[in-house]
Amino acid sequence: MMRQLTCVCCNAHYAPGETLWCPKCGFDDGILDVEFDIPAATWLLNATTLASRGLNHWRYRELLPLQKETRPSPEHIGWTPMIEAPRLAQALGIGRLRLKDDTRSASASFKDRASSVGVTLALEAGATDIACASTGNAASSLAHCAAAAGLRANIFVSERIPDGKLAQLLAYGARVFKVQGSYDQAWRLCMKACDAFGWYNRNCAINPYLVEGKKTGGLEIAEQCVSDPPDWVSASVGDGCSIAGIWKGLRQMNEVGFTNGRPKMLGVQAVGVAPIAKAFNGAPFKPGADGVTYADSIDCPVPRNWRKALNAVRESNGIYVTPNDEEIRAAVRETGRLTGCFAEPAAAAAIAGIATARRNGILGPKDSVVAVISGNGLKDIAGARSAIGEPNVVPPEFGEIERIVEKDRQP
Numbered sequence: 001m002m003r004q005l006t007c008v009c010c011n012a013h014y015a016p017g018e019t020l021w022c023p024k025c026g027f028d029d030g031i032l033d034v035e036f037d038i039p040a041a042t043w044l045l046n047a048t049t050l051a052s053r054g055l056n057h058w059r060y061r062e063l064l065p066l067q068k069e070t071r072p073s074p075e076h077i078g079w080t081p082m083i084e085a086p087r088l089a090q091a092l093g094i095g096r097l098r099l100k101d102d103t104r105s106a107s108a109s110f111k112d113r114a115s116s117v118g119v120t121l122a123l124e125a126g127a128t129d130i131a132c133a134s135t136g137n138a139a140s141s142l143a144h145c146a147a148a149a150g151l152r153a154n155i156f157v158s159e160r161i162p163d164g165k166l167a168q169l170l171a172y173g174a175r176v177f178k179v180q181g182s183y184d185q186a187w188r189l190c191m192k193a194c195d196a197f198g199w200y201n202r203n204c205a206i207n208p209y210l211v212e213g214k215k216t217g218g219l220e221i222a223e224q225c226v227s228d229p230p231d232w233v234s235a236s237v238g239d240g241c242s243i244a245g246i247w248k249g250l251r252q253m254n255e256v257g258f259t260n261g262r263p264k265m266l267g268v269q270a271v272g273v274a275p276i277a278k279a280f281n282g283a284p285f286k287p288g289a290d291g292v293t294y295a296d297s298i299d300c301p302v303p304r305n306w307r308k309a310l311n312a313v314r315e316s317n318g319i320y321v322t323p324n325d326e327e328i329r330a331a332v333r334e335t336g337r338l339t340g341c342f343a344e345p346a347a348a349a350a351i352a353g354i355a356t357a358r359r360n361g362i363l364g365p366k367d368s369v370v371a372v373i374s375g376n377g378l379k380d381i382a383g384a385r386s387a388i389g390e391p392n393v394v395p396p397e398f399g400e401i402e403r404i405v406e407k408d409r410q411p
């Protein structure tokens with residue numbers, strides 16, 4: 001049950017449904033945070049009630065931005081598995097590693113958690129169209145959830161969108177605007193179109209309800225690890241909505257008394273595009289990039305939700321780290337090889353960040369970490385191919401196979 005919306009910039013309060021952003025601060029700064037009736041949720045959300053609910057993310061309905069009568073979209077989203085990864089933990093030099101495997105989500109990324117909430121709210125508002133601007137996964141996820149629910153999706157993407165994600169959009173029947181410009185330009189066009197055509201706006205940073213969908217990642221980690229909670233949760237950061245949502249979920253499960261403590265957040269940005277990590281280290285926040293990153297899903301030089309993303313990591317007593325692209329490539333390779341989980345570069349960044357944090361002494365050899373694997377490697381084959389090996393090209397002759405197997409046997 002929602003209580004009110006609070007502006008993260010000026011602290012003004014609004015009623016649920018009153019506005020999507022704070023009119024005093026404007027949509028660049030006036031991002032709202034949804035506050036819930038925690039005592040009521042404490043009463044209703046416990047191990048007994050949860051045991052009787054469906055294994056999907058609507059099981060936390062008291063902490064989701066739904067009205068009493070709202071019927072959520074019937075799709076299965078959420079409750080992705082928690083995978084034990086002992087060999088990767090050993091390679092990273094930490095005590096325990098579990099992967100929150102959202103590569104298995106409906107459209108193969110963590111973004112489904114937000115899109116499903118967006119589509120549910122759009123249906124509730126009587127909209128026929130929904131829109132978003134995205135570096136890729138928010139788009140493919142929205143296109144998926146919209147198609148499943150019978151809404152029309154209008155998608156603004158930048159030219160750099162990887163082929164796999166573009167193919168998903170078109171396969172799900174979305175109307176795609178491939179903007180010949182930056183993500184930021186695509187984002188502003190989308191805002192304008194929503195305003196002009198009355199489309200429901202799924203842009204995460206702007207629409208405060210969507211971060212609540214991403215929160216279910218944190219709610220699930222808390223519930224799935226309740227008997228043995230991690231010391232840290234590692235998540236990669238672009239716009240900042242995912243880590244803010246994950247932290248809020250972990251915090252609220254503690255507030256409602258489901259868990260006894262709260263893990264620390266390890267925020268991971270690619271070193272070339274790390275405006276939030278830089279602000280964390282004391283500099284005033286300044287949008288922009290020092291370089292580039294090939295991890296397209298976290299290539300956000302103008303992050304919309306930097307305040308929430310900063311606050312989340314600070315509140316948790318966590319820290320930001322910034323691996324480089326070579327380290328992210330190694331993480332794609334090692335995660336696949338040592339766990340069987342094929343992560344897209346931005347998702348593998350959460351693993352690369354663990355390696356950085358271990359090297360810097362932030363993580364110790366006994367620490368237990370959950371890494372959020374936020375997107376599937378099949379979405380960006382070109383990105384993956386630059387990180388992994390090549391096949392053995394052979395003539396159809398057994399002798400050649402023997403030669404290669406023999407060579408691999410040598411230490």
Ligand SMILES: *Cc1c(COP(=O)(O)O)cnc(C)c1O
Nearest residue numbers: 137238239240241242297374375
């Ligand atoms: C969107 C995304 C992120 C980062 O989430 P933000 O809310 O932009 O910080 C990380 N990984 C993947 C695969 C994503 O699609």
